[in-house]
Amino acid sequence: MKVTILSLLILLTACKKQVPALSTSANDIFWVTGNGADMPVWVQGNSASKVIILVVHGGPGDGSYNYNNYQTARLKEKYALAFWDQRNAGASAGNNNFSNLTLPQMIGDLKSVVKVIGYRYPKASIFLYAHSFGGLLAAGYLVDGQNQNDLKGWIEIDGAHNYPLTNSDSKKALIDTGSSEIAKGNNVTQWQEIVQYCKTHNPRKSFNASTQIEEYAQHAEGYMGVADDKSGTQIFSPEDPFSLLVNYFKIYYTSAGSNFVESLQKINYSPQMNKITIPSLLLWGKYDFTVPPSLGLDAQKQLGSAFKKLIIYPHSGHRPMQGDTEMMQDDIIDFVERFK
């Protein structure tokens, strides 16, 4: 009899949906699995706020823990941040799954992650924090069906929601700024090389040219005085550095990875962005040559949101969370407080 009652109790508690305790210093992990990939989501910060900001990292293949440092420290004091490693990125795992790495699949993954956050934190207000490639992914998710109804708002940070425009504007920004800097006598040799290359190559017709121009864009930030990343790689973190390394290598140093990255070059969500009606905060670094501020202007023009605000930070390149850390967090807090 005792055994039966005990078994019933175990069964009943096993069936009960377990919701994590809300805390001002949450440290939670869960995984979302689907189509061959197991993706970790670390929820850290103030979950008692009932606001969860889901980090949609860049890359593709970068991993989310790169944002879990001074760049988001103040946000974590006020809200919970969910650091999600996309499939074949960061500490995500799986067996033979690379054939499933497609943008539509990743959009499906984002949908699943948002659903699971809603399931685990039933009354939470969810915002997206989408950076760079994450901006493309988030845009693809938001224009699809009713997905945006699960969110209170989204924050696009130097997001590449339109790859063809990113490529052509990156080239244009490098030529314009480079010519101006050459005239001023700043880093003349370096800028001449960049300008010469950009004038003679078309990134929309050649993937190699696109990759080379992206590399020049990163160098150009340094020539404009944008400080390097202060955070460095976090080796001792829950995001296994060997997994990160393997995933990064697979995407950027194998033909299968190159094929995937090349497949993104034609993706353009600008014509559909009028479907997005949730509050939108667009944050850009003034010296971002990788995804220039003109992409922010394009998003502002195309979005169907009643609230759409573009802020351009004066000391930043492609990562304003590094260059203008405090200002950017202030702006995000203002936005979240207004729409949570």
Next chain:
Amino acid sequence: MWLYHCSKYRQTNMRDTIKHSLAVLIFLLVSTHIKAQDPVRLRPVFAQASLLYDFPQSFGVITGISWPFRTIVKSRIPGKSFIRRKDRFLAVEAGFYRYPFNYTGLLLMPGYGARHYRSQSFFYETIVSLGLMRTFYDGKVYDVNATGNVTEKKLYGRFYATTHLSSAFDFRASKLITLEVKPSVWFQYPFDSFIKPHLSLQAGIKLETGKRMVR
């Protein structure tokens, strides 16, 4: 005739002497080799337990046992006591490690190795293992179906094949107890359609649980 007979006798005698001398000489030269092929050889069987550190922040426990199946003794310099002994063995190790806020890995590693004796108190091993790994993720695992319904997956994880290359350094503390340090590089595959490397270090003890007759 007598001389012929005597000469014939002497020839036979000489031939026998040479035969015997050669036999003795060969025996003396190769006596150690013959000893090495002695079929009745007792070699130690070890059971081990060790703590595992897997870079960067995983810790666990590994236990195992190794059976020698062959021993080779080499002493090719006559008159010198220099002897090199090597045991070949089969081993099975099993254990687990936990990567906090990531996953727990269970490992089963059958392997083949060579144990090189360098002195009474020190030997080292080189081991190759082909194994199986099962992961279990930290925290809950969820699946979301096409209609957006969320379901929880119990004890969810994945299987991987593994290959381990290890060198163990063993210091005999007593007849029974040996202290061991064992660095390894090992590979987990297929991991995201690729091969994931690991660096690990084991430190523990080996117990001589008995002896086994080997070739």
